[in-house]
Amino acid sequence: MVAAVLGLAVVTLGLLAGVWAVFYGVLSFLGFALASHVASVTTAGTLVTIGYLEYRHLETIERLADAHPVDRETAPELYETTTRVAAQLGVPVPTIAVSERDAPEALAVGFRPESVHLVLSLGTINALEGQAELEAVIAHELAHVRNRDAMIMTAVSLPVVLADGLGSRINRIENPGWAAIVTVPLGFLSAGVQIVGRTITARLSRVRERAADRAAAEVTGSPAALASALRRLDREIADTPTRDLRDASGVSSLSIISLEPSEPEKIMLGPEGDTEPSYWALRKRLHRLERYLFETHPPTDERLDALAALERER
Structure with missing residues (x-):
């Protein structure tokens, strides 16, 4: 985790320096006075604006477009299980929502523990067998809340978000004309930062998934139950049509198990x-x-091996 954070800090500095260098080079070529100062202000304004727009877009995940809230009356078993697990983990009881999708989604969204939504799809609920597996899945997601993973991953993904926002806006320009002297180098810079940044954040995400697995196994007292749930959800993904997985790909990195198809x-x-x-x-x-x-999740086989080791220790 320390290496990942340091690496992302270097990537962020590289992005800032690269954008500044592009603006400074262009301004110097055009003979602007105080080119370095103008480049600094332009760089800061560009990245702050992109960051604001991108993070406003990320908030749409919390609107739960494909889910509807449930409560103690409409889903008593789910509500009671979630309440019990939340108490064991010492986190506020989340707002519970159920998605109509067949893809096996299970995720907790929200930057602060007090505003978290726990989303479970019908595909997940129907795939799991028994109270223990459902409890294990909920424990995994609420362990992310206790560990403040949403806040951590949001913070460390800053360079990726900025680079992606910069690249997407550059790609929308159909006829850049003379502006190509700015857009072309910025396009290459954003692509490079995205690749390096996504690689580092993916590795950090895999660490957070393993930590959530361990926490869920500890709080439920049954690593085997979580292993069984992961095995069932993995099989469910294999049986899910590729089109349905594409529809759910936007929340793949947040779900308990990757929703990306193993083959194109x-x-x-x-x-x-x-x-x-x-x-x-x-x-x-x-x-x-x-x-x-x-890939933001460890291979399921590796997770099952780690849970089997925990079960043997118990």
Whole structure:
């Protein structure tokens, strides 16, 4: 975690220095007086504006567009289990919402423990068997709340958010004209920062997932129950249509288990639709590389092995 935070600090400084250098170079070429001061103000204004716009966009996750709140009367078992687990972990009882999606989603969203929403999809609720598995999944998500993972990951993802916002706005410019002397280097800079930053934050996210697994196993007293729940949800993902997974991809990094398909969707070619694309082998390798670099969850098998080790210790 220390190495990841230090690495992201370096990436953030690199982004700031890169944006400043682009503006300074252009202003100096155009003969502006006090080019360094103007570049500093322009850099700060650009990144602050992008950061504000991007984090306002992230708040839409908390609006629970595909979920509806439930309470003690409409979902008594779910409410009581959540209340009990929250008390064991020492966190406020979250607002509980149920999503209609079939994809196995389970996530806690909200920057502060007092404003957290626990979202469970019907796909998750229907896939789990028994009270122990449901309790283990809820404990994992509320462990993230106790560990303030939403706040931590939001803070450390600053360079990625800024670079992504910068890149997306540059890509919207269809005919940059003379502005290309600014947009082109900024585009390359944002792409590089995104790759490095996402790689580091993904590794930090995997650490936080393992910590939440351990906390859930401790509070429920049953690592085996969490392992069983993860195994069922993993099988559920394998059986979920790729289209449904794409719909849920926006919350994949927040869910208890990655909702990304293990293999890219294959689109067959030819008149009969039976010809494999010539680039398919390369596409598969690139997909595996992308998962290796940017996957936010440890492989399920590794998580199951760690929980099995905890069970043996008990």
